[in-house]
Amino acid sequence: MFDLEIINANVVTPTNTYKGSISIKDGVIAAISEFPLNNSVRTIDAEGLHLVPGMVDQHVHFMDPGETSREDFIFGSSAAAIGGITTVVEHTHAVPVRTVEGFNGKIEHLKDRSLVDYALTAHVFPEDLGNLRALWESGVKLFKIFTCTTHGIPTLNNDELFRAFKEIASFDGRCLVHCEDDAITEGNEIRLKEQHRFDNGIVSEWRSDIAEEVAVANVALMVRMTGVTATIAHVSHPFVIDLIKREQAHGAKLYAEVCPQYLFLNEKDVLENGPFAKFTPPARTEEQSKELMDLLNNGNIQILSTDHAPSTIEQKKAGTIWDCNFGLPGVETTLPVMLNYVNEGKINLQRVIEVFSEMPAKVLNMYPRKGCISIGSDADIVLIDLKRKWTIRNEDIVSKAGWSPYDGVEITGKPVTTVVRGNVVVENGEIVGEPGVGKHVEQVNKSFVL
Ligand SMILES: [Zn+2]
Numbered sequence: 001m002f003d004l005e006i007i008n009a010n011v012v013t014p015t016n017t018y019k020g021s022i023s024i025k026d027g028v029i030a031a032i033s034e035f036p037l038n039n040s041v042r043t044i045d046a047e048g049l050h051l052v053p054g055m056v057d058q059h060v061h062f063m064d065p066g067e068t069s070r071e072d073f074i075f076g077s078s079a080a081a082i083g084g085i086t087t088v089v090e091h092t093h094a095v096p097v098r099t100v101e102g103f104n105g106k107i108e109h110l111k112d113r114s115l116v117d118y119a120l121t122a123h124v125f126p127e128d129l130g131n132l133r134a135l136w137e138s139g140v141k142l143f144k145i146f147t148c149t150t151h152g153i154p155t156l157n158n159d160e161l162f163r164a165f166k167e168i169a170s171f172d173g174r175c176l177v178h179c180e181d182d183a184i185t186e187g188n189e190i191r192l193k194e195q196h197r198f199d200n201g202i203v204s205e206w207r208s209d210i211a212e213e214v215a216v217a218n219v220a221l222m223v224r225m226t227g228v229t230a231t232i233a234h235v236s237h238p239f240v241i242d243l244i245k246r247e248q249a250h251g252a253k254l255y256a257e258v259c260p261q262y263l264f265l266n267e268k269d270v271l272e273n274g275p276f277a278k279f280t281p282p283a284r285t286e287e288q289s290k291e292l293m294d295l296l297n298n299g300n301i302q303i304l305s306t307d308h309a310p311s312t313i314e315q316k317k318a319g320t321i322w323d324c325n326f327g328l329p330g331v332e333t334t335l336p337v338m339l340n341y342v343n344e345g346k347i348n349l350q351r352v353i354e355v356f357s358e359m360p361a362k363v364l365n366m367y368p369r370k371g372c373i374s375i376g377s378d379a380d381i382v383l384i385d386l387k388r389k390w391t392i393r394n395e396d397i398v399s400k401a402g403w404s405p406y407d408g409v410e411i412t413g414k415p416v417t418t419v420v421r422g423n424v425v426v427e428n429g430e431i432v433g434e435p436g437v438g439k440h441v442e443q444v445n446k447s448f449v450l
Contacts, residue, residue, distance in 0.1 A: 002031065003041050004040055005022070005036060005039070005040035005044070006044045006051060007046065008047040010051065014358050022381065029375055032374075044417065049417075050385075051384075053353060053357045054084065054357065054382050055357050056087045056360040056371050057360070059259070060088045060308040063310075064110070064113065065092070066092040066094030067094045070325070070400060071310045073090075074113050075399055077118070079308075080115070080331040080332070082426055083331045083333060083336070084382040085306075085334075087118065088114075088116055088331070089119045091142075093123070096125075098125055100131070100134050107139075115433050117421070118438055118441065120142075121141065122142075124156065124175070125153075132168060139440070141365070142364060145176070147177065147219060158218065169226050169229075176230070176231050176233050178234075179212055180280065181212075198320050200270060200271050201271060203274075203321065209237050209239070213237075216244065220232070224252035228253070232244060232256050234262065234305075235256050235257065236283065241300050255303055256295075256300070257304070258295075258303075259304070259330065260304070263293050263337075264337055275324040277405060278321065279307070279328050301355070306331050309329075309330075312403075328405050329399045336411045339412070343413055370441070380419065382415050385414050386413050388412070392407060392408070392409050420433070420438060
């Protein structure tokens with residue numbers, strides 16, 4: 001007898017779509033059949049719905065512990081579940097994980113605070129390079145590195161960066177690198193402030209495409225030289241992909257990540273909406289955002305994430321455009337925005353699953369436990385109504401942010417039901433699970449070769 005059977009679904013994987021039924025036992029997928037087995041405690045009829053593996057969001061900031069007035073794990077993971085995300089990989093800049101003690105303390109703190117499964121990212125500080133191996137062996141899944149002092153996290157200079165990459169490569173760890181050149185962004189800031197600039201235009205000039213390109217060129221080169229496996233976080237313009245491809249061609253184990261705000265928004269939104277479109281690197285031109293979509297489609301960008309970094313409306317309005325927090329809420333809108341693109345014919349659903357579920361799971365050694373519909377995989381499943389028409393509204397946002405950059409946007413396609421290891425946490429768009437269902441992802445599948 002199975003615990004749950006989802007019947008009559010259109011099962012979608014990156015390589016295949018078929019009509020079928022999925023039976024779940026003890027949190028894992030125990031059977032996949034063409035017709036219902038009718039041998040389970042509970043049955044969900046998914047007639048007319050698409051069944052996909054839950055999204056694996058490798059880049060979220062749930063601010064817990066830390067800045068819990070912006071977000072916390074209960075709100076953030078509830079929003080993620082609504083958005084079809086079943087695993088998050090989290091890091092919070094205000095209380096960065098830097099030591100094994102800090103890592104264990106955070107895992108303990110989060111025990112009853114998540115609706116979705118989670119793993120943690122540690123921050124790399126220049127003076128902490130000696131801690132990295134122990135952190136990895138304790139279960140950290142990713143290291144976050146900055147090439148510019150941002151959000152209170154110090155930059156690594158080239159010497160430190162090279163040594164950090166060497167060290168992480170020595171135990172085959174994984175890292176996510178925020179690429180903006182520290183000296184260039186600092187110089188831009190000084191000059192713009194000398195001109196007493198406080199208009200929204202400073203965001204794009206301060207966090208220039210040149211700063212990003214120089215940093216990516218540098219990082220990509222060192223990734224290749226050191227043999228580390230790394231992902232360039234949130235690429236904002238297509239030139240960066242050329243630099244990544246050049247080093248990939250020379251053997252670099254290098255991946256590119258993009259977020260929907262770089263596909264959907266552009267510099268006009270930054271000028272118009274200031275704090276509410278302030279994230280870094282910023283959105284560039286409309287033409288470049290279209291090119292990024294092509295690059296995501298054709299395989300040159302391999303990973304989609306949300307970079308969920310919420311602030312409330314009051315927090316966004318506080319201070320000048322220089323002072324207000326960077327970042328946007330995104331966990332509950334990213335899959336819907338992508339489903340809308342699917343309906344517009346700009347990307348297909350299989351590719352969305354590949355970049356937002358399978359690839360991050362693979363790169364972070366969680367595959368095929370996560371990011372996969374196959375026997376033995378965790379029963380992390382999302383049911384999608386691809387034809388549902390609805391409108392994103394600030395008042396419906398579950399995140400503590402309480403707003404969305406897509407407020408008022410009409411969307412076709414909605415994740416309606418979310419299952420985390422066999423537990424139904426969202427049903428018909430409503431949260432039905434309790435915090436604590438989500439667990440820390442302990443197991444790392446070291447045998448998977450990219
Ligand atoms: Zn981030």
